Amino acid sequence: MNSEAAPDPGRIALGISYSGQGYEGWQSQPSGRTIQDHLEHALSQFADQPIATLCAGRTDAGVHGLMQVVHFDTPVQREPFSWVRGTNRFLPPDIAVEWAQPVPRSFHARASAIARRYAYVLRESPVRPSVDAGRAGWVFRPLQAEPMREAAAMLLGEHDFSSFRASACQSHTPVKTLHRIDIHRRGAYWRFEFEANAFLHHMIRNIMGCLVLVGQGAQPPSWMRQVLQARSRDAAAPTFSPDGLYFLGPVYEPHWGLPQHSAAYDWLP
Structure with missing residues (x-):
């Protein structure tokens, strides 16, 4: 038995923007043609280990996201800007991580949204x-x-x-x-x-x-x-x-300290 304890995973929240055109919605499908499939593949490539995400609100095929919020648990330690830039390297051009932020384990992208x-x-x-x-x-x-x-x-x-x-x-x-x-x-x-x-x-x-x-x-x-x-x-x-x-995204209590606006908002009529 390995006496060395496994590292306690940290929880990371991400803000995601995407064009829904050409995708079968948010939720993972066997085809792999969803936003979640592409995001989890990119995160796993960057972290060099499987990463599963949970989102604030699933969107249908053709629906766009200006600030979808997800969270995931991982023992991998990276600076927030590294999660942004590193993950975006592996994403198609119509999906982007806008921001990343460590959050307490009590934060839940869906359940914490008011x-x-x-x-x-x-x-x-x-x-x-x-x-x-x-x-x-x-x-x-x-x-x-x-x-x-x-x-x-x-x-x-x-x-x-x-x-x-x-x-x-x-x-x-x-x-x-x-x-x-x-x-x-x-x-x-x-x-x-x-x-x-x-x-x-x-x-x-x-x-x-x-x-x-x-x-x-x-x-x-x-x-x-x-x-x-x-x-x-x-x-x-x-x-x-x-x-x-x-x-446009979820609304959270201010004490979580998460962004309420992203650059993707500024071009929308």
Whole structure:
């Protein structure tokens, strides 16, 4: 028996940005074509040993991340900047480690998050996206801001969001607390920001489908309350495209000392 004790693993948190185009979402799949697969391969290459990660919130195929947060345990000792630069050497150009920070063993990327934030970027134009294809949703009919804001306000607070829940959702409960929905426009682009304690599978994309119908005048703002109260997926609009959906990242208590902003935020409309 080896009398020398194994080193106690340290816990590292990372902030990750990525384009969801060309990937099968966050969670590892047999194909290896996911963000998690590429990140764990790069970390394992850099650390010269297998590393498994746990994320703050899984994203679907085509959904982008501006500051996904993960944590992992490892006995490997590296400076934070080395985890950033070293791991990025082994990542494809559309995935990057933005920052690294040692955290206590009590920190958990998912369980320690008190809220999660998303943005949806939507292009209103007679012409489909080109340069921004895959990075913005698209509508060709004009939208009106005030009806959408009125409809969005009906979703704030704690509700049963079953009407906006995908059939494959694994959440234990459809009851979530939606803290805010902000809607503003910059030129041809609309930006919808969502913050909640947690989200159901496809919840934002299903809400977006409803907001677009209201914004185009196909439904009145009061329809949103009817959809919510129905607690049935059949009551809501079809699921909207993933192209313009961005995971802005989790929100943590200040005492963890983790970054709340990354450079990837600054280019988003």
